[in-house]
Amino acid sequence: MPAESPPTDPSTSPTRTAYRTCPLCEATCGVALEIEGDRVLRVRGDKDDPFSRGFICPKGSTLGELHHDPDRLRGPLVRRNGRLEDATWDEAYQAIEDGLMPLLEKEGRQSLALLLGNPTTHHLAPALYLRPLIMAAATRNLYTASTTDQMPQHVVSGLLWGNAGVFPLPDIDRTDYLLMLGANPVASNGSLVTAPDFPGRLKAMPARGGKLVVIDPRRSETASRADEHLFIRPGTDVYWLASLVQTLFEDGLVSIGRLEPWVDGVDEIRSLVAPFTPEAVAEICCIDADTTRRIAHEVAGAAAAAVYGRIGAHTVEFGTATAWMTAILNVLTGNFDRAGGVMTSSPVTSPIHEREPGGRGYKMGRWKSRVGQHPEVNGEFPAATLAEEMETPGEGQIKAALTVATNPVRSYPNSDRLDRAFANLDFHVAVDIYVNETTRHADVILPTPSPLAGEQYDLIFYANAIRSVSKFSKGVFEEDGPSEEDILARLISVLRGKGAKADPRIVHDEEVEGLVDHLIGDPESLIAGRDREDILKALEGHSPVEKLLDLRLRTGWRGDGFGTVPGGISLEKLAAHPHGVDLGPMVERYPARLETASGLLELAPAPLVADWERVVAGFDRVRDADQMLLIGRRHVRSNNSWMHNVETLVKGRSRCTLLVHPGDAERLGLLDGGDSIVKSRAGELRVAVETSDSMMPGVVSLPHGWGHDVDGIRMNVAAAHAGVPSNVLTDDRDFDTISGNAILNGIPVEISAAT
């Protein structure tokens, strides 16, 4: 790992270039920021970043605008006499202590809901401090973006190979055949897989004879570039995937390969999918049987194939069963843990032990929600059930909320109901950079610093990366006010009952010393049995988050073991590589990585087999339903609800339109550019129509995260480009019951022309 030239010294240059990783999405693109004084002049892709190689999307190029946004909060707000007013940090924490703690004392800790949003996973400080925050909150009412997105994959990962946090990543750089369902990485830049320049990586496939097949109810930006695109009726992916699996059995195509001795449950899967022949599902899925059979043969016959399903396939009624069938296809065709198939990442911050397969296994339903008795999954309750927990009186009713970088009033189902529920809370603390549709209800808002301030390392998403990469950067700017870790540490102190004035260094020291103690006490750690004081001394001079990161780097599988592994990685060495380092592609990790109690890859775990009855029972109902179905869509200039205050990203023609197939528009009397009324069980919207033959007949599409024309928000650009909130239409009554995941695609709707 030879050192690279250091970045320009800001003290001797009027302009400077800073290198950093874009924190806006999972792709982790390297950016080069040209800076003059305290202004960002330009943001471009860092061509020397070994992972992203100069790629950025339009969002990344606006990081400077986000940093300079006058609406971004620079100091805390506290509600006084019904209005959110400027306050000092001490006043804000005192207001939390005075307002929240007596309430929790009286009503109990279950009266607090803790909600965590996506940005918490992109920043180093929250990635390191969320666990102590969750512990300090001491409530079981934990809600995150996982149950509006990827909880089905967590469940499948947990039950099949024993670790809910290990995702099967399509090895897109080496695959010969990529079958993609409900994913649009050309717009999203990848989901549950970190691969910067996903479009470029897809483009490289044909040169090596690769084929991309996209299954989607909309001819999306990705589908348009595919070798083959097939429409599928929303919500029926599970039946189609089951028919592919059935074909593998029927046509003798099952070939598990190297991992066969560790795979259990094959015969049970054979009988579960037996009824779902390509002919049986052709009508419900709208894909003819010959095509289905051909694709099953292509997947099985490719030198290496990857089947990858994402949000459109997972945020549906049978999302977990869909993720399950996807995993089964990969395993039965020998493509699980195979180069060019689906593999798992090897982040440099994790230790990797060559041990015998087996572990503690994965448990769900250890406790249940108060009102609906919904089982916890990954320690969380379904986002869809939050409003009922807030509104239903009785012991344990949620009366307070702590929201961290999340806007559930725009991102959770039945958002109008949730909006009312938030308005009626007794106390709400928000950690957020904006006064948005949710935080406008808060009693205290603690703004975190700019995304360009503070140390950065993409701890979470390097754990989903298709290559082992590592990149650390110092803050580009220093801002007045506390660091993100100090903000969280003071909040933790208040929640622990230590008072508003407690020194955040107590929490930092506890975290660092706790991790050191854990690592020297772990017989498998690279620093097992080492002297505690020696390790703490070696960390001196670093900030708290740097210490916590350095500990992980130096004890990870490429670490220097604090001096015992020559050439190993450390924070100091990484700092000499401002563009980051690339330590190679994914490698085979199974069977050693199996953490199920049996030590086997469990293809047919009992909870999934039990849930299959729901899938079977739903077949006739889904087939016979004749309503129009609503799906979402993603745009490369949008990032859920929170990048809509950046003028460059929202200017121009409104993207918040209802896409309708021209034939449907004619049948329903809808005019291109005219307004429509869309009704679901949950709500009603008025939205402009855009006719497009990219839509499957019978299916309409709305983007999510919009609807910024409400009183009390302080996002002037967003308010001027308000759009409509699609989650007024999504339903909080139904969800994928095994995972608790919301249903955000395949919503039955009625559509008429607005008068």
Ligand code: SF4
């Ligand atoms: S794809 Fe865009 S938003 Fe995502 S990390 Fe790259 S530049 Fe940032």
